[in-house]
Amino acid sequence: MTNPPGLLISAPSSGTGKTTVMLGLLRALAEDGLTVQPFKSGPDYIDPAFHRAAAGRASFNLDSWAMGAPLLGAIAAQAQGADIVVAEGSMGLFDGVAKPGELGHGSSAETALRMGWPVVLVLDVGGQAQSAAATALGFRMYNPDLPFAGVILNRCASPRHERLTRLGMERAGLPVLGVLPRRGDLTLPERHLGLIQAVEHPDLESAIAGYAAFLREHVELEAIKRAASSGPMGPSSAAxxxxxxxxxxxxxxxxxxxxxxxxxxxxxxxxxxxxxxxxxxxxxxxxxxxxxxxxxxxxxxxxxxxxxxxxxxxxxxxxxxxxxxxxxxxxxxxxxxxxxxxxxxxxxxxxxxxxxxxxxxxxxxxxxxxxxxxxxxxxxxxxxxxxxxxxxxxxxxxxxxxxxxxxxxxxxxxxxxxxxxxxxxxxxxxxxxxxxxx
The missing domain is CATH 3.40.50.880 (Class I glutamine amidotransferase (GATase) domain)
Structure with missing residues (x-):
């Protein structure tokens, strides 16, 4: 038995827009009638509340440094009954601790490998064009065993900018799953620990609906659904x-x-x-x-x-x-x-x-x-x-x-x-x- 097919949304670093992409994607898929199970890779305790608001289903953390295999499997099993899984990475895709814990370094890439979820890499292409493909290709080849779905190009300045950036991705053989034009309003409020809490957002529902409409207009949702994949089902919730x-x-x-x-x-x-x-x-x-x-x-x-x-x-x-x-x-x-x-x-x-x-x-x-x-x-x-x-x-x-x-x-x-x-x-x-x- 396998888990529902899934994807992991990640990026080369923090601040690239992956959280707004994540929230918009969760809501857009839910609007299409899918039951969507969100997860968060790593120890972040703020994002899961935003995920729940977007997907209408509780989100859970998966942490390959802090959690043993039975617990990871039990948490992954919370996806039973869902049509698709969408997980959000932490920091950059391969960022983790220097010394492995009981299982690993705690990176988002480890989570994707363990769960069999292909990675969607969100790239901030501001200030570059074809060069963005070199960054994406480096992430694709850093661990060839990591399943890779493609890239979403964020903060694209113009149609010409998009054409040039796509040329680089085509040369590198990397699927482009979406191109998001630059918009200053697609940010979430922050304070010293990162994002404000979901309960404090002045109009969270309106913001998420706006992200979903934006994603629906600029991302190939059907291609993203087709790219989803997964690994074996974890053990029961007894763990x-x-x-x-x-x-x-x-x-x-x-x-x-x-x-x-x-x-x-x-x-x-x-x-x-x-x-x-x-x-x-x-x-x-x-x-x-x-x-x-x-x-x-x-x-x-x-x-x-x-x-x-x-x-x-x-x-x-x-x-x-x-x-x-x-x-x-x-x-x-x-x-x-x-x-x-x-x-x-x-x-x-x-x-x-x-x-x-x-x-x-x-x-x-x-x-x-x-x-x-x-x-x-x-x-x-x-x-x-x-x-x-x-x-x-x-x-x-x-x-x-x-x-x-x-x-x-x-x-x-x-x-x-x-x-x-x-x-x-x-x-x-x-x-x-x-x-x-x-």
């Missing part, structure tokens, strides 16, 4: 992550939204109840929850509101007296004593950990993480190895509590972002993806 508790109060709003979809799917599939609540609306976690989980997000943009959310803070503190609370990245910062915003104003947080963090002096923290737990955290016992991803600009000012884990980057270098623990409360700067052996 998805197990829930850390039966009743999980999950913070979910514009301040706390970065939760990997495969985690939530696994929790639900195993029978856990997820009880969402909004700290920004001053909602307390469900009083009968077994666990409170605060995901990452943008607490620094809402620090004043969070500091004044008395019902939320009181409920959180009451829960922590007897039951576990866990925070990731932004959620971890909200569990601390204080958060200093970019203007230097310190805001009082929950005070369940001694952590104080600051955005006043930005410090870029990015990359895969392997953590060896020094103590129990919800769902995992001391000694367990976890894999995750860290992406934030905050600095630690104070961290007086016991460390939760030894944390290493993808090349094995140990770092200072150990997470912390106090009583029933734990927190990490990395976003959990999977147990290392999963």
């Amino acid at each position: 998805l992550p197990r829930p850390p508790a039966q009743r999980i109060a999950l913070a979910r709003d514009a301040a706390f939204s970065f939760t990997y979809p495969h985690l939530l799917e696994g929790w639900r599939a195993a029978g856990a109840e997820i009880l969402p609540f909004s700290p920004l609306a001053d909602e307390a976690p469900a009083p009968d929850a077994d666990l409170v989980w605060l995901p990452g997000g943008y607490p620094e943009l809402h620090a004043g509101t969070l500091a004044a959310a008395e019902r939320f803070l009181t409920g959180l503190r009451r829960h922590a007296e007897t039951r576990p609370v866990h925070g990731e990245c932004g959620g971890y910062m909200a569990l601390g004593e204080g958060l200093i915003d970019k203007d230097g104003t310190r805001h009082r947080m929950a005070g369940l950990l001694g952590l104080v963090t600051s955005y006043e002096k930005r410090k870029f923290n990015l990359g895969y993480r392997r953590a060896e737990l020094l103590a129990d955290m919800p769902g995992f016992s001391a000694g367990t190895a976890l894999r995750g991803h860290e992406f934030h600009y905050s600095s630690i000012v104070e961290q007086p509590d016991a460390p939760l884990a030894r944390v290493f980057d993808a090349e094995g270098a140990e770092g200072p972002q150990t997470g912390s623990r106090r009583g029933h409360v734990t927190g990490t700067f990395f976003h959990l993806i999977a147990e290392a052996s999963a």
